[in-house]
Amino acid sequence: PPSARRILVAGGSGSGKTTLARAIERHLGIPHTELDALHHGPGWSVAPDFEERVRALCAQAEWVCEWQYGAVRPLLAAHAEAVVWLDLPRRTVMRQVIIRTVDRRLHRRVLWNGNREPPLWTILRHRDHIIRWAWRTHGKSADRIAQLRRTRPDLPIVRLRSQREVAAWQATLGEPPPGGATW
Structure with a gap:
């Protein structure tokens, strides 16, 4: 429901999960925790306390984060109140991930833990x-979403299939849905 305060953003690598999670944070005031920052240690190693940090995140009253990493997906799903699924076409995702990767590399952007x-x-x-x-x-x-629907049939899932749908949905954040509709 629109009152959800624990929100997962699902989608493949490069689909825009973090960008949308940040937008949700800005519009709804729900703190965003970037799961990559919890996962990646120095030298691209897995942080030894990754699962513990995700458990601590799940214990919080409100959060928005990306739904990734198989080791913690079930934990996140068990605590989520809503999921926004970026089900974008492959061509869109590939364009985004290539642009992002080239930009990060050319500008030598520091990501997580150096x-x-x-x-x-x-x-x-x-x-x-x-x-x-x-x-x-x-x-x-x-x-993953099909499995989630079987294990959590009560969990509202918003499926966004294009950049236009993402923009339209983002425009509704923080406002009551038209006609009293729910997610």
Whole structure:
């Protein structure tokens, strides 16, 4: 419902989960915790206390975060009050992830715990390079959402299939839905 205060943003890598989570934070005043910041330690290692930090997040009264990382997806889903699913076309996601990755690399942006995007040529050699990962895993969100609907049939899920739908939905944040409709 619109009164949800624990919100997950689902979608594949590069779909815009963090961007939308930040918009929800701005519009609704719900604190956003970037899951990548909890997950990545120095040298792209997994932070040893990742799951503990996610449990602490789930214990809070309100939050918005990305729904990713298999180790904590069930925990996040069990505490969520709503899910916003970015089910964007592959071409849109790939354009976004390529632009984001190139920008981060060219500007040598510091990400989490001092990490930076690897050299662009690594897309050719590393199977799990973020661009290859985004391509390979693009359809997995639909399977995860289908499973979520089976385990949490009570959980409202907003499915956004285009940038236009994302923009229209964002425009409604903080306002009562038209006609008394719910998410």
